[in-house]
Amino acid sequence: PLRQLADHYDLHLIEDACEALGAEYKGRKAGMLGDCGVFAFYPNKQITTGEGGMIVTDDEEAAMLMMALRNQGRAPGDTWLQHTYLGYNYRMDEMSAALGAAQMTRIEELLTRREQVARWYMERLAEIPAVELPYVAPQTTRSSWFVFVIRLAPGIQREEIARKLEERGIPVRPYFLPIHLQPYLVERFGYRQGDYPITEDLGARGLALPFSGVMTEEQVEMVCRTLQSVL
Ligand SMILES: Cc1ncc(COP(=O)(O)O)c(C=O)c1O
Structure with missing residues (x-):
């Protein structure tokens, strides 16, 4: 639907696939659905280069322009002291890139392990009525x-549950906080609590559980058992 909309209004479609490396929509890889696809490699992502990210596109002209913009405006072919455009220093250093390239050689294994951990969570959490699954x-x-976020049933005191879990050695986080209630947007545009009730409801009930590809089934079981007893 977004593609159709973009075509109709002659817009470029930029796909934010930062949390979706390896995901597929109707059998097509995330990152290949728009004119440009964007990935991020901050340490919380499926693979990491420390900081940094990547843009993929099959638009040659856009690729050339972005390569220039990330490199202080040097167009491909410019010398070090030539700046065809006004640009930025958005280069990824080679050591960080090497870290990412090495992880890409075993991306399937990394994704499969995360899928397994998610499956364990899904199966076990389905037994807890107060938990809504992703x-x-x-x-x-x-x-x-990318993350494993559950929603607690309405009426449950999330902060209290989170505190009790933390006390028992299980770190959890509220997730996400509604963007329109971020201080900058409140100040800049005057948004208020109540403007987007569905977003606010979801924002108030989401809880990110410990999640990574190295978790064992016993660890998942421990998180779920503790959550169940705290609830
Ligand atoms: C959906 C989405 N877009 C963009 C970003 C930003 O990535 P970065 O912090 O590498 O700029 C993130 C990172 O968390 C993300 O999850």
Whole structure:
């Protein structure tokens, strides 16, 4: 639908695939659905280069322009002291890139392990009535698990649950906080609590559980058992 909309209004479609490395929509890889696809490699992502990210595109002109912009405006072919454009220093250093390239050689293994951990969580948490599980839409032919976020049933005091879990050695985080209630946007545009009730409801009930590809089934079980007893 977004592609159709973009075509209709002659817009470029930039796909933010930062959390979706390896995911598929109707059998097509995330990052290949727009004119440009963007990935991020901060340490919380499926693979990391410390900081930094990557843009993929099959638009030659856009690629050339972005390569220039990240390199202080030097167009491909410019010498070090030539700056065809006004640009930035957005280069990824080679050591960080090497770290990412090495992880890409075993990306399938990394994604599969995260899928397994998510599956353990899904199966075990389905037994806890106060927990709403992440929803995977039917168009999603492959999920790439970035974080594992549950929603607590309405009326449950999330902060208290989080505190009790932390006391028992299980770190959790509220997730996400609604963007319109971030101080900058409140000050700049005057948004208020109540402007987006669905977003606010979801923001108030989401809880990110410990999640990574190196978790064992016993660790998942321990998180779920503790959550169950705290609830
Ligand atoms: C969906 C999404 N877009 C963009 C970003 C930003 O990535 P970076 O911090 O590498 O700029 C993130 C990172 O968390 C993200 O999750």
